Amino acid sequence: MSSASARTGLSLLSPAFLVMAATLLAPVVALIVMSFWTQSGFEIDRTFTLANYARLVEPGEGTVWYGIRFPLAYPVPAVLMVKSLAMSLVATICVIGVAWPMAYFLAFRVTRYKAMWMILLTIPFWTSYLLRVFSWKIVLGFNGAINSGLQWLGLIKEPLEFLLYNPLAVMITLAHSWIAFSVLPIYVSLEKIDRTLLEAASDLGDSRWKRFRRITLPLSMPGTIAATLLVFIPTVGDYVTPTLVGGPGGTMIGSLVQQLFLRQDNAPLGAAISIVMMLIIAALVGLFLWLIGYRRIRRRIG
């Protein structure tokens, strides 16, 4: 029975799995293979080489970015990588900080119209990312809503130029675009908290703050961690936001990958940068989970 069940299960799963193997596994493998090749002009040289990776760490005169020295012959990828990580980190911290109280409100305060609140938070999550980013261009632009609004009200004479095309605009836009995404996981783990635990804590003399710190906050960790990762991982490699609102100063590593593939015709170098980016993200995520003791949290909560 069990082996028959396994066979039926596998045959039901295999069509979807094969499509995913062709459209997800094959591209990742191709990306890895490509990163060991080189390109000159349109020709791809298929001899195995580590040249692309070596180029990323080759020592040289380098450059200084925000006081950090990058002593590399080709410092652009390293600078953009550090910058992308920093910007994503700031955006992620803002997202979690702003989304957390909202999730708490949903889980503990909303009794009526819960479905309405949920739909209200779900809609932005499903509407075009491109349009959400573009709307910030309308808000912050030189001829945008804030500038024209303030001029109309007579508060400023000249448009404020520092609003758009800088890292801050990118971080605000990233945070706004991903906020809807992060409320839900936090809400789910708050909603799961056994309310009798909270009552017990009060009965045994915990103050509201102590109860929050010792029960609500720790039990919300799985969802909060999931939300953190769900925002941080994709934003590091984001391409749309830096392109639309970043300007020359707000570019990120995704913009470089796009240029290498579509404009400069150096796909192997682009592939190597993509791979290194994924490895760095994976290493940071692993480090983060290790630092906060994720295993312990999971064991305790189950």
Place this chain on the structure above:
Amino acid sequence: MTRRFDPLLLYAVLFVLFLYGPMLLMPLFSLNDGNFATFPLKGFTLRHYGEMARNTSMMTALKNSLIVGLGVSVTATALALPAALALTRYRVPAGGAILSFMMLPLVVPSIVLAVGLLIVVLRLLGLPLSLWTVAAGHLMLCIPFGMTVLMSRLEGFDKSLEEASRDLGAGGWSTFRRVTLPLAAPGVISSLLLCFIISFDEFVISFFLTGTDNTLPVFLFSQLRFPNRLPGTLALGSLILVGSAVLVILAEVVRKRGVASDNPGDI
């Protein structure tokens, strides 16, 4: 109990305003009789929408997006349903690992997926870029979403109904068609709608994998560089926002109603 003022409610209202504020500027300015997205508003007009309908390249892009979206949502759901059944009803060896693998598109930055697909299509297969390659990329993005929706639906209803059907002599196929499928229908519908939205709104993969045929987001992106085309862009963007919102509400209502009618005791 008397109602007290709750600061968290105020926070939640501000949160929603912040969430929707920037997006609502688009419909606002699209109805404004001016060529820039600036205050003060000059007057109400629908002319930007009229101009939009006359823009043939926009209409072609819309048609392309509709075709790809419909094809992808049907195919992805048709593939995700048996896969979701396999993972919820049968003991598949290494099922957990396979599921984790299939959920990867949810966390890998889409630019990595896009360039990987680009290499496979151009270098490995030597195929030209077209709407087909865009659709293949969208299929990869949609299958995990379809599976998530369908698996939660399949786990949500009582498995004893299927066992009863089998005990009463129905075969596997007939149990699926007469018991499982009708019960899973709300999940199937919301998977179809959500996959359509994902494909319709997707930009990065389409941008890398499209040939000469643009999808609507790619067309929109190409228009963003031209300030004089802003009003048409705003009108198009507003329509897309409204359309997506309607589809999402529809998908949610269908899903909620399905859950409520099967488990009347639940909230």
